[in-house]
Amino acid sequence: MKDVYLRWFKGKVKKAITNYNMIGDGDRVAVGLSGGKDSMALLQVLYMIRREVPVSFVLHAIFINPGWPVDIDIMADFCRQREIPFTNKLTDIGEVVFSDRREKNPCALCANLRRGAINNTARDLGLNKLALGHHLDDAIETFMMSLIFTGQFKLFAPVTFMDRSGITLIRPMIYVTGKTVETFVERCNLPVVKSLCPANGKTKREEVKELVDLLNERYPELKTRFLTAFQTLDPHNLWPPMTDSRLRCAGADAGQKVIETDRGKGGEGN
Numbered sequence: 001m002k003d004v005y006l007r008w009f010k011g012k013v014k015k016a017i018t019n020y021n022m023i024g025d026g027d028r029v030a031v032g033l034s035g036g037k038d039s040m041a042l043l044q045v046l047y048m049i050r051r052e053v054p055v056s057f058v059l060h061a062i063f064i065n066p067g068w069p070v071d072i073d074i075m076a077d078f079c080r081q082r083e084i085p086f087t088n089k090l091t092d093i094g095e096v097v098f099s100d101r102r103e104k105n106p107c108a109l110c111a112n113l114r115r116g117a118i119n120n121t122a123r124d125l126g127l128n129k130l131a132l133g134h135h136l137d138d139a140i141e142t143f144m145m146s147l148i149f150t151g152q153f154k155l156f157a158p159v160t161f162m163d164r165s166g167i168t169l170i171r172p173m174i175y176v177t178g179k180t181v182e183t184f185v186e187r188c189n190l191p192v193v194k195s196l197c198p199a200n201g202k203t204k205r206e207e208v209k210e211l212v213d214l215l216n217e218r219y220p221e222l223k224t225r226f227l228t229a230f231q232t233l234d235p236h237n238l239w240p241p242m243t244d245s246r247l248r249c250a251g252a253d254a255g256q257k258v259i260e261t262d263r264g265k266g267g268e269g270n
Contacts, residue, residue: 005184009180010052013045014053016158019158021159025057026057030125030127032130033063035063036193038173040078042131042133042172042173043061043084045184062086062122063089065088065089067094078191087125093114105203122165123165130168133171133181134171135174135180136176137223139155142154144212145205158171
């Protein structure tokens with residue numbers, strides 16, 4: 001039963017990699033390792049897939065050390081057992097975010113600093129791809145956060161080329177949910193490093209996660225529907241962009257022809 005589940009999980013990840021051409025022959029893939037269940041699952045499944053497919057690619061785990069206490073040995077041993085190079089990049093991100101800036105909502109700044117640090121580290125190591133452990137729940141939560149807090153339809157893409165670093169960011173686990181990842185971690189008996197981030201469990205993302213989980217309890221197919229929507233979005237089903245704010249309608253009827261513009265009377269509309 002365990003083998004069946006592992007094959008199913010690997011199949012989901014392989015499908016995402018194939019559908020979005022995430023990894024090719026000769027790629028040197030950095031894996032963002034935090035010690036959490038998502039990143040440990042990502043490194044494990046890529047390690048398993050690499051041993052089975054004809055495509056040859058390199059894995060290199062990178063931990064962006066924020067400066068607060070972390071059990072590095074667990075991650076280092078995990079990588080050593082699989083003969084995967086491991087880089088522990090020490091930074092002062094924790095001090096900047098929580099001591100210098102004292103951000104009320106520190107996650108955005110922390111994420112930006114960590115993103116820059118891991119991109120630069122991957123580039124310096126000669127790696128051309130960066131794999132992150134984001135899954136379907138993360139995509140849904142990002143979409144909902146953007147909608148609720150900014151009024152925009154935005155979420156991350158499966159594959160993104162980053163001009164500044166020349167690194168291509170990939171997210172191989174976008175087809176699986178957070179619960180599925182947890183089950184994979186349990187079935188593979190993977191070690192997990194507890195997060196000691198001062199903001200852990202106290203973020204806006206946690207609020208949105210609870211909201212999505214509540215909705216999913218009532219509508220069990222919700223996450224699958226989100227995945228379908230993300231892959232089949234048709235811009236024509238949304239409102240069109242507003243007309244130029246400088247245009248003035250000559251009458252109250254919304255459908256009446258615009259005959260005057262701020263560029264002056266006697267224009268092409270007359």
